[in-house]
Amino acid sequence: MAAYDSTDRAILDRLQTDGRIANVDLAEAVALSPSACLRRVRALEQDGLIAGYRAELDRARLGLDLTVFIELKVGQHSRKTAARIESVLSGIPEVVACHVISGSADFLVEAAVANLAAYERLLIDQILAIPAIVDARSTFAIRTVKTRGPLPLAQLR
Amino acid sequence: MAAYDSTDRAILDRLQTDGRIANVDLAEAVALSPSACLRRVRALEQDGLIAGYRAELDRARLGLDLTVFIELKVGQHSRKTAARIESVLSGIPEVVACHVISGSADFLVEAAVANLAAYERLLIDQILAIPAIVDARSTFAIRTVKTRGPLPLAQLR
DNA sequence: GCAGTCGCGCAATATTCTTGCGCCTGGGCC
DNA sequence: GGCCCAGGCGCAAGAATATTGCGCGACTGC
Structure with missing residues (x-):
């Protein structure tokens, strides 16, 4: 499939908001029959437009009171160290997002932690423990x- | 409800990965009967631990090839301007996340756009058009x- | 030891999903 | 202009799933 119409957009829009809406209701919302609607959804999944479905959890209620953005600088760059760093970072549960970025830093990491003590453990024991990381600058989400x-x-x- | 056990954690864990798993399968995965499992899920929803369900879309396939982080500085701070800025920022569709942050900037915004031209329009026409915003520093996700x-x-x- | 509470599994019912099928529409081609 | 084909739709039936009431057993606190 290569062209999407406003119905597809309406489906995506709705599913982004409520990923667990019953197909029957979704169909009604986009003015299609359930069967036609389901076929569209399947096609969107097949095309990879819909990558998956997730439950959205509440950070505060989970006890994750701190969101931190951490800019990391890498010492000697190489394909190998980069790959290693990435795999370690994305393996840390507290790391919720991680990007290779432009600018003066190399990585931007978003982490969700319970409190400052947990943040310290994360930073010292896990992130700064990665060889080749030479600097970290943290910014807290107020x-x-x-x-x-x-x-x-x-x-x- | 106030105490959660490992079964609740298992449920949350599973639903974070696959928000649309059938209750029957979820129940099997966490070793419960479907009815007990469903009751747990409902309780977690009621407690607000599960804030909702979302379809996860693929940015690249949507044509959103650029993820940008924008640090914003505000001129004169006041409760009123802050509220205004926040409401405008969160109303911009391209703004995918927005935090009030510590450090030298005031806001950190994550935006998803199609390309540099779209980024320029977003920055100039929408973000810098907000009064009281005096500076913006963009970082691109490579x-x-x-x-x-x-x-x-x-x-x- | 006993009553109360909580959470479980079972089973029946309601709802939803899923798929095959025939129909309609629009585009390309004589 | 008329024909043929492809794509997409709605309908309907059967399969699967969700949902709820109910009774039972385990733990708690007295």
Whole structure:
């Protein structure tokens, strides 16, 4: 499949908001029969547009009161060290997101931890323990206005 | 409800990975009968631990090739301007996350856009158009190692 | 030891998912 | 203009799943 219409967009839009909506209700919301709707959803999954479904948990209620952004600098760059660093970082449960970035740092990591003590353990024992990481600069989220918001669909063709 | 056990954790863990798993299968995965499992899930939803369910879309396939982090500085701070800025920022579809942060900037925004042209429009027409925003520093994600990863559950009591 | 509470599994019912099928529509081609 | 084909739809039936009431057993606190 290569072209998507406004119905597909409506489906994606709805599923981004409520990923567990019954197909019957989704169908009604986008003005299709359940069978046609389900076929569209399956096609979107097949195409990889829908990568999966996730339950969205509440950080505060989980006891994760601290969201921290950590910029990391790497000493000697090489394909090998980069791969190693990435695999270690993404294996840390507290690491919720991780990007290779432009600018003065090399990685931007988002971590969710319970408190400052947990943050310290994460930073010292896990992140700074990675060889080749020479610097870390942390920024704390004082308040989260929006997180994991829906992706825009306007550009979809 | 106030105390959670390892079965609750297992349920949350599973639902974070596959938010649309059939209750029958979830029940089997956590070694419960379907009815008991469903009651647990409902309780977790009621408690707000499960905030909702979302379809996870693929940015690249949506045509969102650029993830940008934008640090914003605010000129004169006041409760009112802060509230205004937040509401405008979270209303922008491209803004996928937004935090009030510590450090030299005031806001950290994550935006998903199609390309540099779209980024420019977002920055100039939408973000810098907000009064009281005096500076913006953008960092581009060269590659995304991990995004919207599962939250850690180890600290849950 | 006993009553109360909580959470479980079972089973029946309601709801939903899923798939085959025939129909309609629109585009390309004589 | 008319024909043929492909794609997508709705309908309907059967399969699977969700949902709820109910009784039972285990643990708690007295």
